[in-house]
Each structure stands twice: as C-alpha cells, then as structure tokens.
Amino acid sequence: MANKNSEAFKQPLWVNNPVLVQILGICSALAVTAQLKPAIVMGLSVTVIVAMSNVIISLLRNTIPNRIRIIIQLVVVAALVTIVSEILKAFAYDVSVQLSVYVGLIITNCILMGRLEAFAMQNGPWASFLDGIGNGLGYAVILVVVAFVRELFGSGTLFGFQVIPQCFYEAGYLNNGLMIMPPMALILAGCIIWYHRAKNKDLQEN
Amino acid sequence: MATKKFKCKVCGYVHEGDKAPEQCPMCQAPQSEFEEIVEEGAAPAKKGLNTNSNVYTIVYAAIMVVIVAFLLVFVSQTLKDRQTANVINDTKQQILSALNMRDLPDVAGTYAEVIKNDALMQPNGKLAEYEGDFNTSYKSEFDKGNLHIFVAEVNGERKFVIPMNGLGLWGTIWGYIALNEDRNTVYGVYFSHSSETPGLGGEIAGTKFQDRFPGKLVVNGEEVGLKVVKYGKADKGSQFEVDGVTGATITSTGVNTMINKVLSAYIPFLTKQCCKEGGCEEGEECCDENSND
Numbered sequence: 447m448a449n450k451n452s453e454a455f456k457q458p459l460w461v462n463n464p465v466l467v468q469i470l471g472i473c474s475a476l477a478v479t480a481q482l483k484p485a486i487v488m489g490l491s492v493t494v495i496v497a498m499s500n501v502i503i504s505l506l507r508n509t510i511p512n513r514i515r516i517i518i519q520l521v522v523v524a525a526l527v528t529i530v531s532e533i534l535k536a537f538a539y540d541v542s543v544q545l546s547v548y549v550g551l552i553i554t555n556c557i558l559m560g561r562l563e564a565f566a567m568q569n570g571p572w573a574s575f576l577d578g579i580g581n582g583l584g585y586a587v588i589l590v591v592v593a594f595v596r597e598l599f600g601s602g603t604l605f606g607f608q609v610i611p612q613c614f615y616e617a618g619y620l621n622n623g624l625m626i627m628p629p630m631a632l633i634l635a636g637c638i639i640w641y642h643r644a645k646n647k648d649l650q651e652n
Numbered sequence: 653m654a655t656k657k658f659k660c661k662v663c664g665y666v667h668e669g670d671k672a673p674e675q676c677p678m679c680q681a682p683q684s685e686f687e688e689i690v691e692e693g694a695a696p697a698k699k700g701l702n703t704n705s706n707v708y709t710i711v712y713a714a715i716m717v718v719i720v721a722f723l724l725v726f727v728s729q730t731l732k733d734r735q736t737a738n739v740i741n742d743t744k745q746q747i748l749s750a751l752n753m754r755d756l757p758d759v760a761g762t763y764a765e766v767i768k769n770d771a772l773m774q775p776n777g778k779l780a781e782y783e784g785d786f787n788t789s790y791k792s793e794f795d796k797g798n799l800h801i802f803v804a805e806v807n808g809e810r811k812f813v814i815p816m817n818g819l820g821l822w823g824t825i826w827g828y829i830a831l832n833e834d835r836n837t838v839y840g841v842y843f844s845h846s847s848e849t850p851g852l853g854g855e856i857a858g859t860k861f862q863d864r865f866p867g868k869l870v871v872n873g874e875e876v877g878l879k880v881v882k883y884g885k886a887d888k889g890s891q892f893e894v895d896g897v898t899g900a901t902i903t904s905t906g907v908n909t910m911i912n913k914v915l916s917a918y919i920p921f922l923t924k925q926c927c928k929e930g931g932c933e934e935g936e937e938c939c940d941e942n943s944n945d
Contacts, residue, residue: 468662480851511709518716525720529727536731539738546846564661568689601851623899626851648684 454565455576458584465588465635466642467649470556475589476631477551482605485593487541488548489586495530496558497578499523503566504574510567519562520553527553557585592634600625657689743788749842750813750828751806752866754859767813769803777920779803790815791826799917804830811839814918818910821902823847825856825910831870835922838878841865843907853903864894871922876915880908 464470471492478488502522503510510518531549534542552558561581566574597603599622602610610619624630643650658672659665663679672686702708744763748756756762770786771779779801787793793800794817802813810833817826827843843856855861869891870878877892882901886893896904915922 462661478850480849484850509703509712511703511712513704514709514713517713521716521720525724528724532727532731532735535738536734539742543742564664568659597851626899648682651680 451573451576454569454573455580458577458580459587460584460642461646463584463588463642464557464560464581465585466639468560469639470560471585472632472635474548474551474555475585475592475635476628478548479589479593479596479631480600480626481597481603482590482593484544484548485589486586487544488551489582489589491530491545491548492552492555492557492585493579493582495523495527495552496561496582497575499526499558500561500566500574500578501571502526503562504569504571507567515567516559516563519559523558523562524553557581588635588638591638592631595634596625596630600630658686659689661685661687739788740786743786746842746844747802747813747815747828750830750840751804751811752830752840766806767802767804771801771803773799773801773918773921775920777923777925779921791817791824794914794917799921801918801921806839809833812921814915816910816914818906818913820845820848820856820906821853821900822849825903825906827856827907827910829865829870829911829915831922835924836869836871838865838868838870845903848903849900853897853900855897855900856903856907861897868892868894870915871919874919874923876912876919878911878915880904880911 458464462468465472465475474488474492478484499519499522503519506518506522527549531542531545534545561578565577569577594604598609602608602615602621656668656670658667658669660667660676660679660681662681662685663676665676665678666689667673667676667686672683672688674683675681676685741759744767745756745759748754748759748762748766751766753762753766769779770782772782774780782798782800787800790800794815800815802815804811804813811830812833812835813828813830815826815828817824819825823846825843825845825848827841829841830839831837832839841862843862845854845857848854848856868878870876872892878894879892880894880896882904883896883898886895896907920926
C-alpha cells in the first residue's frame with residue numbers, strides 16, 4: 447500500500463507527467479509561461495488546489511451520485527478556488543493581485559478534472575492527496591522549464607532581473623520576439639515531449 | 653475473486669480479466685497505462701442508499717448547492733472588512749506610485765502626509781472639496797461625472813494626480829498620472845491592468861515603460877497632446893510622444909486612448925479655464941500661481 451502511495455506521487459512527476467503524457471493543461475501553459483514568476487505562482491496554486499480537491503472528492507466518492515459526478519467535482523473545485531482567492535485577498539493581498547488572472551484558469555484546468563475523475567473517485571484521501579501533489583508538481587516543472595527558456599531568450603531576464611549582459615546587446619544581440627509569443631510555448635512543450643518519448647520508449651505510439 | 657479489474661489511466665476504460673490487455677481498445681494506450689483497481693472493502697456504497705436514484709441525485713445536488721452557497725457567503729462576509737481595507741490601501745499605494753513613491757512600508761501614513769486634498773473638478777476647471785469617503789473605483793466616478801483630482805505636496809512642491817481608466821487587449825487597464833504645478837509637465841505615472849498578457853501588454857505595469865513619461869507635456873493648445881505611439885516611432889525631439897511597449901500594440905493603443913479620453917475631460921482644469929474667463933474671486937486653487945506661463 448505504501449508503495450502504491452509513493453507511486454501515486456512519483457509517477458506524474460516524470461514518467462506519467464500530466465502535461466507530457468496526457469497533454470492536459472496545455473492552454474494555461476501557453477498563457478502564463480512568458481515569464482518565470484507567474485509560471486511558478488500558477489504551478490504552485492494548481493498543486494495546492496488539485497491536492498485539496500482530490501482529498502475532498504476522495505472523501506465524498508462513495509456518496510456522489512454517478513450521473514452528476516462531473517458537476518459535483520466542478521462545484522467543489524470552483525468553491526475551493528473562490529474561497530482560497532478570497533482568503534488571499536484578505537490576508538495576502540499582493541499574492542492575490544498576482545493570482546487574479548489565473549483563478550479562472552485554475553478552475554478550468556483539465557488536470558484538475560482529469561485527476562478527480564481518474565484518481566480521486568477510486569482512491570482513498572491520502573493516496574489522492576499525494577496524487578494531487580505529484581500531478582501539480584509535474585505540471586509546475588513543465589511550466590518552469592518552458593518559462594525559463596521563454597523568459598531568458600525572449601526578454602533576456604529571469605524573474606525580471608536582467609541576465610544577459612548589456613554588452614551582448616551592444617554587440618548586436620537581440621531578444622527573440624517569437625519566444626514571448628504563445629506559439630513558442632507549444633513548440634517548447636513539443637520539444638520536451640519529444641525528449642520524454644525518446645527516453646520512455648514504451649510510450650511511443652506506432 | 654476470479655477476475656481482476658484493470659483501468660486505463662488515459663481514458664478510464666475498465667477491463668475485466670486476469671491481466672491488463674496489451675493495448676487499450678478505446679484509446680490504444682499501452683499496457684503500462686493500466687492499473688489494477690483494488691476494491692477496498694468491496695462496494696461500500698451499497699449500504700441501503702441507492703446512489704443512482706433520481707431522488708437521491710436531486711437531494712444530493714440541492715444539499716451540495718446549499719452548503720457551498722453558505723460557505724461562500726460566510727467566507728465573503730467574514731473577510732469583507734479586511735478586503736476593503738486592503739483595496740483602499742492598494743489604491744492609495746497606486747496614487748502614491750504615480751508620485752514615484754513605490755513599495756512604501758506605511759502606505760496610509762504616507763498618503764495622509766503627502767495627499768493634501770481629494771478634490772473634484774468643476775466645469776470651469778476650479779477645484780472643490782470632495783465630500784464622500786475615499787473612493788476605490790474611479791471608473792464609476794468618471795462615468796458619473798465626478799472628476800477626481802488629488803492635490804499632493806512633494807518636497808514643498810504641489811502636484812496633481814489624476815486617475816484614469818480604459819481598456820487594454822483582454823480587460824480593463826487603469827492608471828494615475830501626476831502633473832507638476834504648471835498642470836502640464838508629467839511628474840510621474842502609474843499603470844496597472846487586470847489581465848494583459850504577462851511579458852507583453854503586462855509590461856505597462858513595469859517601471860521600464862512608466863519611466864518614459866516624466867518630463868513629457870500633456871496639453872497641446874486646447875487638446876491633449878500626450879501620445880503613446882508604436883515602439884520606436886516616437887519622435888526623439890517630441891515633448892508629447894512616448895514609445896509604447898514592444899509586441900503589445902493593442903495594449904499601448906489602449907493606454908493612449910485612455911490618456912486621451914480621460915485627460916480631455918480635465919481640459920478646463922489643465923488649461924486653467926477659470927482664469928481666462930476671469931471668474932475667480934476665491935481663486936486660490938486656480939490663479940494664485942505664476943499665471944504668466
């Protein structure tokens with residue numbers, strides 16, 4: 447049993463990564479990865495929300511009527527996100543301003559619904575919690591990698607600090623404008639998936 | 653327990669048998685995607701209540717909605733005061749940011765010290781005291797015709813801060829513009845946005861863009877001359893043109909439209925119209941400055 451729990455946590459980090467294997471949550475990955483900071487904020491908030499909603503749904507799983515289970519899941523997620531954002535507004539206003547754009551994106555993130563439906567509905571609270579943390583972090587890792595490349599080559603900064611020295615620009619170096627455009631997020635995600643598939647041969651489709 | 657159940661993690665297909673199939677018949681996922689369903693305590697749901705019945709479903713939905721609604725109301729009510737206080741504090745910080753005082757430790761204290769007056773502009777450009785509570789939505793105030801002007805004093809010099817509102821690419825944008833005593837030279841600006849793209853339109857909230865404004869002039873004759881133009885197109889010698897943000901033409905245009913629309917309404921104040929009309933007996937807000945400019 448302990449083994450299964452640790453699998454629930456470890457699998458989604460790389461081998462069964464929600465973004466790379468199930469191609470979930472791509473839409474928000476486009477929106478927030480132009481810079482590192484929003485990518486990290488988004489990654490962490492998704493992690494927290496997936497873990498919490500996974501636990502709640504897992505506790506309710508035996509009582510939820512089958513025919514309206516998706517709606518129930520959605521209500522739980524939406525309520526949770528709203529409450530968290532209200533609490534942040536009251537106690538950590540700066541963070542909530544940062545997050546305001548992403549609240550809607552979190553609710554509609556396919557990873558949440560995917561994990562609730564595929565995992566929390568069949569497993570106990572503790573396993574579901576680990577699964578949520580694992581999937582959230584797996585998602586966050588991809589966001590951070592993509593955002594790192596996009597911010598570094600697109601703006602020459604990391605976390606808003608200038609990284610590429612001024613003398614490069616004087617020597618004719620230019621920031622790559624394509625990097626901050628949304629399509630670049632897809633291309634980078636595609637490159638990561640390529641690498642991932644090359645390493646995990648059993649995932650390759652024929 | 654003759655058969656075991658295996659579930660496809662990709663599509664949710666459930667296979668019954670002794671081992672997982674080579675390939676998922678629904679989504680072609682490989683065998684490794686299947687996991688065995690271990691039924692803990694075998695079907696605990698069937699303990700009297702039929703969770704598939706209509707009555708159960710409806711009652712469940714109703715109870716769920718009521719619980720969630722109460723929870724949300726409770727949270728919202730208990731936190732309301734703190735939230736309002738935060739919003740007021742944040743608005744004050746934004747006003748002070750236009751005066752180049754960013755990231756202050758004690759916003760309320762500095763605000764009380766620096767901002768001398770929260771005034772409304774009269775049709776002839778004179779200022780009148782604003783009577784209400786501190787406002788946090790200057791869009792609705794602008795729409796109502798209440799044209800706020802904050803009179804501030806920085807290092808002994810008088811500054812005027814005007815709140816602005818407009819539309820960016822994805823949502824609203826807003827800002828504050830601080831003018832020197834001549835009501836023409838920009839002292840500082842602050843812009844923010846609700847949902848512009850980070851790294852593109854979102855850059856209007858950064859100091860890199862905002863630092864292009866100080867020293868520019870606002871009024872050109874009887875019109876608003878201050879303009880945000882496409883990045884790189886600003887005439888170097890121009891006192892009115894400011895470069896926009898690279899790759900964010902629509903947001904930059906939004907800033908331009910906002911400045912133009914809002915400040916146009918303030919023209920009587922900016923051009924000291926009441927002095928020209930000569931109706932300024934009590935005029936200490938209007939004509940006491942060096943009126944030779």
